[in-house]
Amino acid sequence: MDTTLRDFIGTEVKTYYRESPWERLKVPFKQAISPIIASQLPRCRSSSSGGRRPNRSNVWRFWDSLTLTVFDIPSEWIEENGNKLYNLWKPLHKHGNISFMKFIEPPNNNLTTTAIVRFFPPPRDPFWQPFNKIRVNGVDLNVRIDPYTQNSLTKQSSFTTVGNQYNKIVQLPLSSLTIGQSYHEKMVPLFGHECGTPLHDISLSVDFNNRRFMISFRIIAGEITDDYRLDINFRSVVDDIGIDVEKDSITLSFRYRLPPVLFRKELLESETKLRKVWSSSNLWRRQVDILPSSNRAVPNSPLQLLNSNNVPLGRSNMVMFSYDIRNSRSEEANAFFIEELEKYNLKSRMYRVSTYRIDGYSLRCELLYRNTDLSHTVLYLLETCLSQQLLSEVDLPVLLDNLNQLQEKRATVFLKNILASQKPLHNPTREIFTQQMAFFDLINTSSIRIRKLFVTPTTIRIVEDSIEAGNRVIRHYRQFADRFMRVQVADEFTKRKVYADNSNCEAVFARVLQLLDQGVKVGNRIYEFLAFGNSQLREHGAFFFASGPDLNVEDIRKWMGDFSEINSVSKYAARMGQCFSTTKDIDRFSVNIAPRNDIYKNNNCFTDGIGMASLSVLRRLSFEIDDNELFPSAFQFRMGGYKGVLSLAPPTKLEYHQGDLVFPRPSQDKFKSPHAVLEVIKVSRFLNARLNMQIITLLEGLGVQQDVFLEMAKNQLSELNNAMTNKQKCILMLRDNVDENRSTLVMADLIQSGFLEKNDIFTKNLLNLYYEWVLKSIKEKQKLNVSKGAYLFGVADETGTLKGHCDDAVLSIPEIFVQVTNHHSEAEASSTGRIKTTVILGLCVVARNPSLHPGDIRVCRAIRSDDLMHLKNVVVFPTKGDRSVPAMCSGGDLDGDEYTVIWDPSLLPKIVNYPPLLETTRKHAAKFLDGKPLIDSVKAFFICYIKNDNLGLISNAWKAWAHDKDNNPDGIYGQTCLKLAALHSQAVDFPKSGIACTMPKELRPKQYPDFMQKQRSRTFKAETAVGRIFQYAAKFQKENEGIRKFDPNMEMVYDDRMKLPKYKLNYLHIAEEVKERYDFDMKALMNRYEIASEYEVYTAFILLNDDMKTSINEYGVREEIMLQFSIIKKAYVNEYFEKCGLSTSCSNQDNKARIDSAVAAAYDVTYKQRLHSLRNGKRLPLISFPYIFVNILCRIAHSAAISN
Template sequence: MDPTLYDFIGAEIKTFHREAPWERLKVPYKQLYNLATSKVPTNSSSSLEGIHRDHSNAWRFWDSLTLTVFKIPSEWMKEDSNKLYNLWKPLHKYGDISYMRFLEPSENGPTTTAVVRFFPIPRVPFWQPFNEIQIDRMVFKVRVDPYMQNPLTRQSSFSTVGSRYNRFVQLPLFSMTIGQSYLDKLVPLFGHESGTKLHDILLLVDFKNKRFILTFKRIVENVVDEYRLDFYFRNIVDDIGIDTENSRVSLSFKYRLPPVLFRKDVLGSETKLRKVWSSSNLWRRQVDVVPSSNSTLPSESPVQLLSYANAPLGRSNMAVFSYDIRNKQSEEANAIFLGELEKFRLKSRMCKISVYSIDDYFARCALLYSNTNISHIVLYLLEQCLSQHALSEVDLPVLLDGLSTLKEEQAIAFLKNALASEKPLHKPTRETFSKKLTFFDPYSTSSMHIKKIVLTPTTIRIMDDSIELGNRVLRKHIKFADRFMRVQIADELTKIKLHSDNSNCEAVFARVYQLLNKGVKIGNRVYEFLAFGNSQLREHGAFFFASTPEQNVEKIREDMGDFSEISSVSKYAARMGQCFSTTKVIKHFPVEIAPRNDITRNNNCFTDGIGMASFSVLRCLSVQIDNDDLLPSAFQFRMGGFKGVLGLAPPTKLEYHQGNLVFPRPSQDKFKSPHEDLEVIKISRFSNARLNMQLITLLQGLGVETDVFLNMAKHQLSELNSAMTNKQKCILMLRDNVDENRSSLTMADLIQAGYLERNDIFTRNLLNLYYEWVLKSMKEKQRINVSNGAYLLGVADETGSLKGHCDDALLSIPEIFVQVTNNHPEAEAFSNKRTRTTIIKGLCIVARNPSLHPGDIRICRAVNCSNLGHLKNVVVFPTTGDRSVPGMCSGGDLDGDEYTVIWEPSLIPKRVNYPPLLEATPKRAAKFLKTKPTIDSVKEFFIYYMKNDNLGVISNAWKAWAHDLHNNPDGIYGNVCLQLAALHSQAVDFPKSGVACSMPRELRPKQYPDFMQKQQSRTFKSETAVGRIYQYTVKFHKKNEANWKFDPNVEMVYDDRMKLPKYKSDYRQIATEVKGRYDFDMRALMNRYDIGSEHEVYTAFILFNDEMKTSVNEFAVREEIMLLYDNIKKCYKKEYFEKCGLPDNSNDQDIRDRIDSAVAAAYDVTYDQRSHSIQCGKEFPLISFPYIFVNVLCRIAHLAAVSN
């Protein structure tokens, strides 16, 4: 094995292994490393005496240099002055200014002070010898403060010992080349080897932010532009290669995703507007290296993968940097640089760098879009292979020629095998195409697959097809399903939304505008913008469609409905998006519409979004969606232009139940549409209430003691530990903490059936995953289960029986009705599925997520009301009183909102019903146009939303300020928190209202509590309830994490009870075939959401990685995954039993034996595949398929127990 640089850190000077990089570099690493680090002053002393010491030369060893400038005229800070530009203009010629700010002067003070930071350090000590500078004939005293430099950062390395490392290392480069890895050589696309002339190339290694920063200048037509490329360590694959030639060193590395590209704005004009300024304001995101005058001009052609630009950075996956080590400065920087990289798991090895030059790269790219001899599906798959670097455009002449000689089925098999291969296929020959290849067709007729791409600033990533539950538009145009496409706009990481202010991302937004206006070309089709749903907009995504002579985007939009009466572009877009809601249609069940009026009072709508349905409608719905629970009391729906919730009509009024009747209201009627099918989004179900960071923060501010929350957290973790080794406690815990997906009940059934005792690896990993998910949720979200609580769909009291909120009352406590399923009356009741309900009485907390304002927490009184006894697993709100209770819960309504209801006495706050936040969001949507909205205005609104999407920034700021009691002593009642709560409410409604909000600079946090885990920001230890829970959970996790490790890659243990069914051999072939398609859909779902294991999909206990959890709405993603996977399970259950010629259930004993045999056959196939993969050393196959038949598995276990 090749030695690495780490081997030489402790070696004696001049002692080297023969094949190590340092043996060839002839650099005494330890000597240089010690020399370089010993010269750097440290910050160990906190005494101010250090300011007066002689630091005339010490600054030369700092990463950055900070000047404090005194007695600046206060007039420079006024609105009509040039502000920081007065400093930037005369000083920026000495070096790169990274940060400037004015310190606030004392009241009416004539002067102020400014801080100016240079990074890297300036070229000359312009402030010497008198520590002063001259600006516009004025002389200002300055101070170089060594205690502000922080030249070295102390951080734990990957060893057990603390490690000092430099924050930054600079290396002037001789050359730089970026290109594609091809046959372990470099195909140059940009830089020295491609003939591109670059100047002043500098490599900056930013250890703090774990990235390489490459800056260079390019001169085009006498215009000098400076660019920056950021390569993040986490994207680097394999080792760093080192090649040497005399005194020149070349470093090479491959990366998964393209670098992030910026161009520098040298004018510094923004400094005229700011009192605080950072150099990041100068860097503008780019999509290509083009002259600054053309960087923001949208193209007139569709976006495509292979462009004809001069710097196809998006197609690169390899970089080579070359530099000299002849001078002392480079030697020292090189020693530190390569040594420190070891601590970030970037090992190095000797590697000869070879170049594979081609002169006609762009001509080869053009071949892809001029080919007419190959079908679209083959061209699409070819382009997908190129986008994922499974194939290279270098081989396009050979690839296109070879594919044209194959039949379509053979070409598809060739390309899908290339996609599935672990290594890229380079330099194919005629023999490559002559091989007979087969590829299992994974697509099931039971599920819908839609094409998906991700557009990033520099490239397009063609993803695996997206699994769809279905929506109205897709079902209506099912014969064109292969022409629909999901398009998501993301940063280079592909999973992260673009986050930037309006000014530094114009070139990227020009690319987005090009996409929306001109479409995207893949193969020989151009996909055009169609529309977007509300959830898609929040994730910066939309639907596209490739038009045909028979069907196009205009016809599809016309078929959705009549939107002509809508005058707001945001509502116009939202109403079109309503047609793309993920739904399941109730088949062959026409309903009669009988409209009812809304209940309104004092300009309040008490039935906003809620209607009624007859008993027969609820019964049919329950049958068609295979609901094994109680008859649902309500469901969220779409029907034509109607949307919202329909609740079970009062049974006392017989006229409501004389037929298949639905009773929508005007608040549910959004537009006119010819579609009459009843579509279901979700039904009402019971799940346990959970506290989270926001609720805990608000409740503590309202008077609940810190120890209450901490004791709840400790109790839950203690019970969790006990349950892992005690079967009965485990079952009780899972029954007592029902999640939205009811996965805990499924796990309880499997454990009750003895699968955990028999070391069933799938069940064990489900439990271990639950353990890890609970710990992760408590650590990151402070999520605590509340047994005396529920999370329920909200409905209205149609009988008018409940007392509502009264404005005139001294202490108004409105009434609600809550009747919930009791899942754990006694252990022996589990298996026979007896359903019991409990009516809640007494004071309750009612809240909606998200809640940031103290008035969002409402106290209500749960009462027993005989007129409402037909409603179960919903929270019924009053329709009497002066105000709507849902409206006071952070602006909620009844069109599908779910509410946390808690009746735990210890959590009832001392301060009851603080005045709610009612007017934060405009009631009427903003109008952007004087005329009616058009599809062009919808595209503009999409970009406008992307530019002003500040919801996450505002939410994080509120978290920080609410716990920063030093700078905000009043906590949630402080003016800054109340302002942020109002802004957050506005940001939540931005997609519908069209009213954007920006967060003022003064509301940005000064520091962050430890539980937010902002490692690169100023943090403090939080002593609030949330902080205490976080700190306790971290200690608990460290102590117990090794005990119950979630590990899906372990060997299965065969369960002998599966030998009992006697007809298994009849179904093995069918099981193999259907399991293959199920596995494909499961992997597609995992890839779509970047999920690491099938267990996470099966339970919706998603262990989001750090990148995902900061960029997506976890609850919304979990909800979407639940819907999609629930559909997958139902489809494959149906397909499997149909192919086996069996019903899914029967009272006939022989048929039941055959059903058991079919499921046991699926188990056997899964076990055999897993065992074979272990023996052959292959990737483990998925094993969840037999567990979609949980009821049958439990029955087999029961029969085995009886027979024994």
């Protein structure tokens, strides 16, 4: 058993008298209690006083902080020109460190007000004594130590698992600090005492409330003094905390996954003149490096991973610090500190870390960029391994020397094997470079590999190439594909965007400016800013390109199109980004363009973003995408400067079907471009409707009863449980709840084919994963499937049949047309080819995500129209009326927006068609910078967007206020929620409008509902429908915990039906070879998104960890994974059959038998690999390869059933 620190510390922690607050709180006494709380109490024993109680008037000297209440402050101090808190800060800050100040707003016409001032630690002398008064600006102010205020500001009102109340922060003075890099069980010092760096006033603060270590220190360089702070999140800590106990001191060390967040303290007196509430946290500014104040200009050079001119904080992954335990207070605090850390799963063990000092660290870093012998591919892979800390720059002399002696292909294989293993390699020997390595060339298909890196405040992280369908630009310049790169600005946790107050993050924004102006250097190439798409901008990303004499970024921009007529920076950037939309070109399918006019009324466009296409175009499209539902009725497209959606033209108008014709409209024409190839983004298809937290909140506010939603949640969870034990119910449930990826249909096919009955672990785990994912979706996001509903593209009524919205009508119910492919509907059905469809009739709820305003929910009447029967799996909106229905659905249009349509009568609101949020008069969008190149304005807009990206903040604030009946009794109709809805609409439009959106501080929530799971904030139990769903689902989850456990490590059971195909032996070696490459790409995809299992990639049912939940756009990540896995799947299916010499288009029986044999061979290879790994205790290989041929696996199973 490992020895822990507590085995070496015999500290007897101070205990309380019976008259202590513990007795009043009815809390059991403990021997191990917080030393900080003990020191705050006036009636505690003291070793220094021989058991005598200290003077009550001086007890504050033993506290960690002191909070004073200041009375009789003139009210004019808090007025606009009254200097506000500066009046107090100026005379008081000389007495000690002020950590918090706040004015209490005076009642109307009150001449005086009150303020709270907190010192941390307490001031050196009682400046308010002897009369409890101070004189400021000629005014006598009363001062009092207020116990209530003291406790409310300094204590965390919660209890540990053993019943002890503790302070928010435990503080320890440190005697030494070293930051370094883990290297072969040792630490290479990079900064601090072990490097000879003189650090002063070092201290450790452990913030249990925010779960982080805060290490502060001071650097004195001549006359310049700078205070810095490093923050390390508890979740970032890797393995146990190592402890080395000496006679008078203790040394702690631990590794961390992510570089520390760096701050520097700036004393800005002017800030206190502008604020009514001020905290010392306002003084801390994010930093990207530890540099003297005189040397902080933006470097005139590209960003790079290894920089010999700075402190390599971003390269660190280990910290070591020591503190003295000779005084009883430090000893007691230490015992409490270690014990509390264990409650956060941060275990300690006795371990002495040894340092590994190297000479010439900077020179070693420079070697990477001086090497001219290695190819860019090898250098790029080497830098990728370094950025992921799989290799260390310490070993660069050895690495470069040995890689130079290898052939390029072998050097590439060596580095790719390191990436695939994800195991660090330190101090490599020459034999490692020459040993046999099993690796194959990667696939060469129509898919394109794009490089990607993250730029964080202190480092860059290069990730494995992403496999993409491509876009117009990259397809045109395919021979230069390896010179394109996706670059994303992120926080140290590389999936989280940089969210910060503009004033405290200027150094980070300066680093982003350096990135945009100077580019980023990887290997021997400098990648320069090119452009960004709309979805990229929302994730703070852009495309970069490594210019050369044969092609540069300006050449590419000129080829993209003519943007000269655009006079808005945001629109200019958006139009360039249009060329980077991920699309599939229809095999160089050129069409004839016949423009049509938009339909307008009262300045409202009813065809905004929608055009038409002929039947032959839709048929060609159906052939290209292999759609099982004959052909789609609409598709989202790009073509030259056109964008939006094209729907099937009315078949009654024969002139629309005379060849391959498309009919775009002016609202779709965004810029001039010679590019005339039709590109497809997405096609219309049926998806189940799902309620989410926002729509449930709005529907409840509009009159739908809470019990309706709660019963839906109960029924779905009950159905989920029942389906796990009943095959037919399970198949029915999966087919009734179709997801975007069609994964539920794949699972239903596997179960229908008997794979579950054969104990197939892949099918079992898919089902168990689905169970966990649905349960988490209902509990955490309140997502409820609606059986009588659909999620569909919006299109326009080109026939003019449907009645529109009328402003003058008392109750205007516009008409829509909806025809869906629903296999289980009992309504009237008509046959259109192979798939039965249902025409929806009656009142429907129509909504678009996101919806925050009560007017975003519209009620429409679905009717049957023979003129519109050619359209299916879309919602057809009227082109008549006073106002466009999509525009009333949270500002929607028809250029690709999808709408939730619900025809369940129980979900119809009592308040019908509340007035929508009207678009207010907009300010003029930002213009181009005078006298600067146009692209400089685009770069400035990119930084402006990052600075003002408040969409998530506003959305979360609306969630909190909408359910806070105490502070907002009117719910969604309260002024706070209505203001937030308007701000949210503005924030959504920011990428296109260029108008920044800021959220006033008074709109920030005072408390959060329990379903938001804000563990570190003040919370309340939500008594709304959403709250009740969360509470029921949490109870259900606890009661059913472990019943359906998703376990990727199950033992694989062989399915004897795979023995039947007779040509199987012919393909085993090919299956083994192709699976090796498939596994590599799957692991790369999993590593890129930090996904734990291949099942999550296969289905896109991602179980996010706590870090990921709060830091990424789950829907966006699921879309990316669905796209990338579909490309991987298609590429390897084609490659495998091609290598086997088989054609899927040939239908003769012998060819089918050989295809079945090839898939059975893939299954056999996977089974043998899994069995071998289990027997030898090796890391389990991936098993999803044979399941990319799921249709053929099911065919083999059915053939076996017939044979039997």
